[in-house]
Amino acid sequence: MFEKLQRLGKSFMIPIAVLPIAGIMLGVGAAFTNSLMIETYGLQWLLGEGTILNYILSTMGTIGNVIFGSLPLIFAVGIASGLAMQEKGAAGLSAAIGFVVMHSVIGKVLGFLGHTPATTTADYFLSQGMTVLEAAKQSNVYGYELGMFSVKIGVLGGIIIGIVVAVLTNKYYDKKLPEALSFFSGVRFVPIISVLAASIIGAIIPFIWPYIHLGISTFAEFFGKTGPVGIFFYGFFMRLLNIFGLHHAIYPLFWFTSLGGEMEVAGKLVQGGQNIFFAQLADPNTLRFSPEGTKYFMGGYLPMMFGLPAAALAMYHTADSKKKKMVGGLLFSAALTSFLTGITEPIEFTFLFVAPVLYGIHALLEGLAYAILYALKVAVGVTFSRGIIDFTLFGLIQGNAKTNFIWILILGIPTALIYYYVFKTLILKFNLKTPGRGEEEEVKLYSKKDAMMKDMDIEEVIEALGGRENLAEVDACITRLRVTVKDASKVADDATWKSKLKAKGVFRKGNGVQVVYGALAEILKNEINKVK
Template identity: 45%
Template sequence: MKTFFEKAQRFGKSFMLPIAVLPAAGLLLGIGGALSNANTVQTYPVLQIAWLQHIFTVMSSAGSIVFDNLALIFAIGVAVGLARSDKGTAGLAAALAYLVMNASINAMLANSGRLAEDNLAAAGQGVILGIQSLQTGVLGGIVIGLVTAFLHNRYNKIELPQFLGFFGGSRFIPIVSSFAAIFVGLLMYLVWPTIQLGIMKLGGIVDATGYAGTLFYGFFLRMLGPLGLHHIFYLPFWQTGLGGTLEVSGKVYEGTQNIFFAQLGDPGTSKFFIGTSRFMSGRFITMMFGLLGAALAIYHTARPERKKVVGGLMLSAALTSFLTGITEPLEFSFLFVAPFLYVIHAAFDGLAFMLAHIFQITIGQTFSGGLIDFILFGILQGEAKTNWMYVPVIGAVWFALYYFTFRFLIGKFNLKTPGREDEAAVENGAAEAAGAGIPAAAAVSDSSAQPRSKVILDALGGMDNIKDLDCCATRLRVSVNDPERVNQNGLKATGAKGVFVNGSGVQVIYGPQVSVIKNEIEEYMETE
């Protein structure tokens, strides 16, 4: 189980590279699509300026191309994310392998006489980078990424006979990956129609469960958050037929997110896909309103002498959640000291998803449910398309629900949320940090102190204990050789909101600045 967690966290974080490009693409498509829409232009005559419309059209096209080629982006991203070294070669090999896979599928369809001449969507086919192939979607890209990463990690140091020496090492990876992609293409040709049918049936089960299914989706999504495995859970609903299938402008799209962004660029869209309300929109209620109530409850229940410190912490975490939808800094303030509060939070989040489904709130998102996505994909798209006005109404209720529930339970059970810790515990924590050679101020800000990267590495057991190091949106994700050498208090003293260790997999939650921290550590390791 512990080995599974380590592999699952590496698999989950590999999704973050392709997912990270979506906000920029969504921003272009959201603004460009919304402000070049015929109905919007008619409503706001100021937008009828020709050169302005040219700009918006270019923005919309620039955003659309990303979502139209997500499978290729995921193939490259997964390979790069899972490669232990020489990540650039892994990305190039994955791109070549993806093209070869689709070319192989095309050849098999042509040889068998199954290459559709018209109505490609009905035959489960489409044109991918100029190649008519089966619509394997993001799942096909992920498969190629996994195959490439496996071959890269196994053979990127291979030594060939001297007369073939030029093709050894990293140069061997694009060759072997492309060769393997032929067989992946043949396998996809044989099994994909059956897989596609199975996905459609699973999607039917999800639909059949109605509001209850939506509630459990939201609950399990939130419960997987602390483990960092939530990306694995929601991605099939966002990117495959499990999240629905819809024809938009003559082309079939699979997955809630793909359907939403296809409709976003379609001027004929009058109402967004209902799957958006099931698998996306509930996040806005929790992230923009519910958790703010929790933050206020934690502040109000803090000891008087600690309120100033806790107030700054909660304000920062609440603003992060409200604006960007990144919730870990706030959630991890109570997760470890009061786990059952987190279970209640997950239940409330599931209810928020269910209410979004009931009221048919169809606000999409690129990454998370914060104010930025709410404005772009809710307000700017219009009430008729999204029912966005329900969000602040339900959100006000959710704010009160979180506030009074958290305040009651914290006081009733004397939970040690921030600002309520026993004085002895605070002093012991500072003493432990000092004993580990780590400043008690939590952020290593003193100029005479050791570099933050070295302090973090020491707390992780030293450079020789690091097997793999990467990050996602908010977490440093590390595989270590000996988990016993990891000093959790030492990591928390560097500003970590929380630390999660399972087997040799370690997750250190720093918040949105984690990518900077990861780069600092890698640069320090290269210089030592």
């Protein structure tokens, strides 16, 4: 399950990778075509309707908006191609077809059940004797996808189709059919079986989704009532899950599905925290962004922009004097990366590797940042990370009246001081071997790869495979190191692999050896190919 979640999280990164450019386009386009902003600063001559810049900026906003509006389809294609072991292109195409088929079947079944656009409005349910709240919840179950009347399953529908199509691709990409149907064998069979599967899913969803939707809404309401306490645990556990890369499998559910809340924006029901923020961003009538939409990500601004750079400074000040010059350049680069872009891995995995207690404190402080900013009703959005670039676009440019961003700046200095003194004190008190401390000559920042390779000797792995001269081909899939050897008898026994080399399992067939290492498999492949 752990390995499957890692793979799923990795596949989520494919569709999520498009969000930064979409967010920048929408952020810049919406900000500089806002009539109130233009009138306030007297920029009608430059940015008003009919000007060239207005055409360009409004087009940018439209591009960003359509990408966010198409996220369910983007997730379906991205996850299918990301999880497919073979024929990724066919998987992506099949997922797109399957997504459309699923929603068309849902619409057809809803019609058979008597649910139409006219019979799924709040007014209609009120006429049937429901209370205002019951009618609103019931009507929120139904909506449109790609112009088709369907249920509001949103990104979750894309995730389901993406996973199902990937499984079918991995199973049937080399399927052989009888001679008379041989044209449809292999990769051509994938879209066929995908359409059938999507049709079945589409036929089932109308019967179960209303109950699931209401259940998710109830849970989201309950989680919302936990207030800052619940958000603290959310931020804390997301940072801990980052160690294993599992956060990528969790936070999209809060960002893009009803698990992250629902809100009506510009007359449309929007699901998911980030979707809510960008829907409000695109709506010129928005006077104040909702903290309920941004609470699942904005807490990261304090540790990423202020906390971790201060931790880097603490590591620099505690480094051995003769190594400070070398350490300074490395830590400054990592701190600047965190501040500008919110990419924190170079710093985080450095102290995770040598001092896990520092990472635990970092996770606690990040959880507190989430809780405090939410309690202060700060509402600054993000695209993917939380550096000064996103802060400028979705905080400063939008204005304090809409975002309450000033609290991030006010709390930034205390956050930096806390990180600095906590890290410095613990490093000195427990003599933690952060960069530039200790007898080792090498001074470096550690990466996720270093953390995963801890206590692993690549030469021992090669020796267990029979030595360099025994290696014919070395490859890897998501979880397995796949090796073709010249003499299978030279490969170490299973007990050696599991006890000494930390393998989770070994599979052998002829001269082929597959060693299960989870996410480490790809790293081992690369390291072996470097030295073999």
